Amino acid sequence: MSKYRKTLVVDSSFIARSIIPTERAFVISYKGNAEIIAEHPETFGLVNPELIINKPSIIRVYKFVKQNILKVPLTRENIYRRDNYECVYCGSGNIKTLTLDHVIPQSKGGKDSWDNLVTACRRCNHEKADLSLEEYGKEIPTPYRPHYLMLMKQMDDIPKEWEHFLFF
Numbered sequence: 001m002s003k004y005r006k007t008l009v010v011d012s013s014f015i016a017r018s019i020i021p022t023e024r025a026f027v028i029s030y031k032g033n034a035e036i037i038a039e040h041p042e043t044f045g046l047v048n049p050e051l052i053i054n055k056p057s058i059i060r061v062y063k064f065v066k067q068n069i070l071k072v073p074l075t076r077e078n079i080y081r082r083d084n085y086e087c088v089y090c091g092s093g094n095i096k097t098l099t100l101d102h103v104i105p106q107s108k109g110g111k112d113s114w115d116n117l118v119t120a121c122r123r124c125n126h127e128k129a130d131l132s133l134e135e136y137g138k139e140i141p142t143p144y145r146p147h148y149l150m151l152m153k154q155m156d157d158i159p160k161e162w163e164h165f166l167f168f
């Protein structure tokens with residue numbers, strides 16, 4: 001799915017609330033119910049070629065939406081999803097061999113937490129064993145707690161300007 005087909009909706013306090021089709025986001029802002037705070041580098045394909053309207057990337061609704069921020073539960077499945085079901089060490093995507101690896105080994109005080117658990121294939125997990133990342137000699141992206149919107153929507157690629165709102 002093209003990353004330019006969706007708009008991130010933030011509320012008046014800039015909290016990410018949902019991801020909707022760009023057309024809908026445009027209508028909401030056109031009606032005066034939201035302001036466009038970022039645009040995609042792509043325009044709507046309109047009948048009148050003189051009308052050039054960029055697709056909105058982020059809109060801010062004026063109404064404050066009272067709602068608790070949902071925290072993504074730390075589960076095996078959610079860690080796999082965050083890591084795109086791929087081993088962070090070798091990139092293997094064989095779902096049957098996926099395991100959870102502690103970046104800082106449990107034997108060295110490593111905790112069960114978003115920033116210490118990653119997806120690893122059985123072979124890499126076995127190879128890494130009790131080694132620290134430095135000892136193992138591999139670099140991986142820093143593990144993070146994903147925003148629930150990231151897991152709710154199947155988006156492989158998100159616009160750069162969304163990151164500020166989606167990663168804590």
Ligand SMILES: [Zn+2]
Binds near residue numbers: 090
């Ligand atoms: Zn691996």
